[in-house]
Amino acid sequence: MSTPASTAALGADPGFVVRLDQFSGPLGLLLHLLREERIDIADIPIARIADQFLHAIGGLGLNQAADYLEMAGRLLRLKVQMLLPRRDGEEGWEDPRSELVRRLLEYQLVKEVASWFGSAAERRADQHPRGYLPPPPELPPLPLTLDLVALLKAVETVIAGIPSPVLHSVVARPLDTEGAIRRLEAMLAEREEFSWIEALGPRPSIVDVLSTLLALLELARRGLVSLAQPEPFASFVIRRETLPEPIPATLLPAADAAESTDPTS
Amino acid sequence: MPLNPLTQLVEAALFAANRPLTVEELQTLDPDAALADVRTALDELREHYDFDGHAVEVIELAGGYQVLSRRMFAEAIERAQITMRIPRLTTAALETLAVIAYRQPVGRAEIEEIRGVSAGGVLRSLQERGLIEVVGRSEAIGRPLLYGSTPLFLELLGLRDLAELPRTEEFNVALQPHVMTTPDGEFSAASVPAES
Numbered sequence: 001m002s003t004p005a006s007t008a009a010l011g012a013d014p015g016f017v018v019r020l021d022q023f024s025g026p027l028g029l030l031l032h033l034l035r036e037e038r039i040d041i042a043d044i045p046i047a048r049i050a051d052q053f054l055h056a057i058g059g060l061g062l063n064q065a066a067d068y069l070e071m072a073g074r075l076l077r078l079k080v081q082m083l084l085p086r087r088d089g090e091e092g093w094e095d096p097r098s099e100l101v102r103r104l105l106e107y108q109l110v111k112e113v114a115s116w117f118g119s120a121a122e123r124r125a126d127q128h129p130r131g132y133l134p135p136p137p138e139l140p141p142l143p144l145t146l147d148l149v150a151l152l153k154a155v156e157t158v159i160a161g162i163p164s165p166v167l168h169s170v171v172a173r174p175l176d177t178e179g180a181i182r183r184l185e186a187m188l189a190e191r192e193e194f195s196w197i198e199a200l201g202p203r204p205s206i207v208d209v210l211s212t213l214l215a216l217l218e219l220a221r222r223g224l225v226s227l228a229q230p231e232p233f234a235s236f237v238i239r240r241e242t243l244p245e246p247i248p249a250t251l252l253p254a255a256d257a258a259e260s261t262d263p264t265s
Numbered sequence: 266m267p268l269n270p271l272t273q274l275v276e277a278a279l280f281a282a283n284r285p286l287t288v289e290e291l292q293t294l295d296p297d298a299a300l301a302d303v304r305t306a307l308d309e310l311r312e313h314y315d316f317d318g319h320a321v322e323v324i325e326l327a328g329g330y331q332v333l334s335r336r337m338f339a340e341a342i343e344r345a346q347i348t349m350r351i352p353r354l355t356t357a358a359l360e361t362l363a364v365i366a367y368r369q370p371v372g373r374a375e376i377e378e379i380r381g382v383s384a385g386g387v388l389r390s391l392q393e394r395g396l397i398e399v400v401g402r403s404e405a406i407g408r409p410l411l412y413g414s415t416p417l418f419l420e421l422l423g424l425r426d427l428a429e430l431p432r433t434e435e436f437n438v439a440l441q442p443h444v445m446t447t448p449d450g451e452f453s454a455a456s457v458p459a460e461s
Contacts, residue, residue: 019432022362024355024356024357024380024382025380025381025382026381026382027380027381029344067383068384070381071381077324083298103378103379103381106379107379107380107381109433109436110360110364110380111360112377112436113366113367113431113433113436114359114360114362114400115359116423116431116436117354117362117366117404118353118354118359120420120422120423120424121353121354121422122353123336123423124351124420124421124422124423125331125339125350125351126336126339127322127324127334127335127336127339127423128333128334128338128339128342128348129283129284129331129332129333129334130283130332190338195304205291205419213429226271
């Protein structure tokens with residue numbers, strides 16, 4: 001069974017589409033197999049027919065396969081049931097195939113009735129009624145007056161009604177505060193003081209800005225840097241802090257540092 | 266010899282309508298006419314068409330009467346593309362109709378069991394074409410919808426009523442001894458217990 005399933009996943013085999021037209025279901029296919037083999041429907045060699053059935057549905061696309069696979073399952077179960085040993089003359093033993101035989105005969109009858117319906121409909125179609133059809137009621141009164149402006153206006157209304165596609169931009173990587181901290185620490189090791197613009201580096205993305213800001217706040221909280229803004233709206237200055245001495249005095253009067261450098265706070 | 270006035274009235278109505286008209290509908294044409302009068306008028310019209318060499322005939326269809334062109338002209342009419350032939354139904358649609366016509370009212374599950382394939386799409390398109398309709402709900406779990414055939418189904422097959430459907434014994438099914446039919450002529454699963 002694994003082979004048909006895996007080949008089916010690769011797409012419908014165009015060869016079987018014709019078969020689908022030919023048979024309107026697994027029972028139709030089964031009847032066809034029995035007829036081809038000239039098999040007595042009352043004594044179906046289940047094992048052979050099951051194998052042929054599986055072979056026939058091998059190239060079936062998954063979408064059409066459900067009904068056929070269900071029948072394949074039934075056939076395999078019958079095959080197993082037929083293999084089970086039974087005592088001769090055992091009372092109450094019912095041929096496991098009888099249900100299938102009943103269904104096949106019933107379906108064959110349905111097919112006969114269907115073909116009778118088909119030819120009855122054909123016979124009926126040979127006779128024509130008057131070709132009168134009532135006019136569709138919802139048409140606007142004729143003649144339809146419409147100038148170009150009105151038409152364009154209508155087009156605009158329709159176009160305006162089309163919702164613009166909602167686009168979500170996906171952030172390729174999340175905020176990298178840890179990385180920004182490492183970068184800033186490296187800069188601090190080299191220089192005692194640098195500006196916010198320098199800290200950002202060339203052409204920062206919005207994620208870089210946010211990461212750097214969070215990293216600076218974190219470093220300030222740990223007391224490793226002090227942040228100072230010399231005047232309103234100026235780029236603030238990042239200054240390396242020597243750890244042991246907590247110096248609140250470093251906060252300049254106009255300082256807009258995010259946090260005190262006091263580690264005890 | 267001119268037709269009598271009620272017959273003319275019936276002829277006009279059948280000509281104007283594009284569907285079968287019942288005797289009751291035709292009776293409303295003349296308040297003084299009895300149903301028997303209408304039937305007499307229909308007979309007169311039919312004989313008139315048949316014996317005077319007309320190309321149309323009165324057909325009893327789906328519980329009513331309709332004037333249709335005679336079969337012998339079908340090919341010429343279609344070849345000249347004067348009118349279209351009713352499109353043929355698919356095998357799946359015909360099989361589904363077959364089950365519904367003989368088993369109605371019948372639910373989707375039973376149809377699928379008999380045909381061995383899912384029936385949702387076929388049922389919907391048959392319903393859209395007006396050939397079947399929902400006639401109720403089953404008492405079974407989930408109260409599934411039950412389907413039955415419509416007058417349009419009879420019209421499509423050219424039948425007067427459901428009793429005109431052939432009895433199932435008339436079909437030549439292979440290995441006849443195994444066919445299980447009930448005395449009513451229905452093909453039925455009732456005699457075989459559900460699989461264990």
